[in-house]
Amino acid sequence: xxxxxxxxAAIAKGREPAAPLWMLMLATVWLDIVFVPLYLARIExxxxxxxxxxxxxxxxxxxxxxxxLVGALILSALLGAIAGIFWGERTAIVIGLVSFxxxxxxxxxxxxxxxxxxxxxxxxxxxxxxxxxxxxVSASIELVLVLAGAWIYWRSAQAVTLQAGRxxxxxxxxxxxxAAFGILxxxxxxxx
Amino acid sequence: MLALAGSRRPFTAQPASEVKLQFFLGIILFxxxxxxxxxxxxxxxxxxxKFKP
Numbered sequence: 001x002x003x004x005x006x007x008x009a010a011i012a013k014g015r016e017p018a019a020p021l022w023m024l025m026l027a028t029v030w031l032d033i034v035f036v037p038l039y040l041a042r043i044e045x046x047x048x049x050x051x052x053x054x055x056x057x058x059x060x061x062x063x064x065x066x067x068x069l070v071g072a073l074i075l076s077a078l079l080g081a082i083a084g085i086f087w088g089e090r091t092a093i094v095i096g097l098v099s100f101x102x103x104x105x106x107x108x109x110x111x112x113x114x115x116x117x118x119x120x121x122x123x124x125x126x127x128x129x130x131x132x133x134x135x136x137v138s139a140s141i142e143l144v145l146v147l148a149g150a151w152i153y154w155r156s157a158q159a160v161t162l163q164a165g166r167x168x169x170x171x172x173x174x175x176x177x178x179a180a181f182g183i184l185x186x187x188x189x190x191x192x
Numbered sequence: 193m194l195a196l197a198g199s200r201r202p203f204t205a206q207p208a209s210e211v212k213l214q215f216f217l218g219i220i221l222f223x224x225x226x227x228x229x230x231x232x233x234x235x236x237x238x239x240x241x242k243f244k245p
Binding site for chain 1 (some may be wrong): 198204222223224225226227229230231232233234235236
């Protein structure tokens with residue numbers, strides 16, 4: 001899931017206008033950003049669920065540190081604390097929650113590969129509802145998140161630009177691009 | 193996103209630089225463009241910064 005996370009960030013912006021959009025978008029993929037160096041170091045890995053090709057939702061992802069329940073909570077709290085330095089306590093909480101929303105959304109689609117404790121300590125059951133087994137369903141959820149995000153963002157942006165009496169067209173353009181980029185990313189993800 | 197990072201070929205066969213490039217280009221492009229367009233809008237955080245003494 002990529003597009004769905006960004007859609008959720010746009011929804012959060014609509015509900016919490018005080019949080020910068022770019023920071024919300026960074027927060028929504030924060031766990032994946034931390035994942036990259038661990039993936040390159042082969043500490044966290046991706047294996048095909050079946051066959052040699054890993055297409056949309058066809059990977060078993062052993063992101064045992066960044067995508068463990070406790071790891072995600074720690075990383076989200078860390079990012080929230082950093083955001084709090086610049087934007088205050090309320091935005092810190094919002095950024096932390098948006099960051100953790102990544103784990104919740106991944107929980108819906110992952111194939112029971114997300115551990116509870118970092119490094120799958122204690123060999124506790126791995127979590128994941130496995131919606132990726134039904135690509136049409138998981139892709140539809142992502143599409144709904146993207147479109148809902150663009151719509152809610154536009155409503156909120158329209159309100160502040162109307163009040164200020166300027167930049168209404170820019171608000172509409174940004175909302176359109178959120179939808180367009182989101183759909184493009186989803187399409188790229190689906191055809192990968 | 194993790195799945196896309198490992199797409200096309202098994203992770204063992206995919207060059208690290210390719211994975212890195214796919215990931216960061218996508219993120220940077222999307223966040224930078226949307227963030228740059230959103231920043232000039234009169235949101236509460238930008239107003240606060242504007243009127244800060």
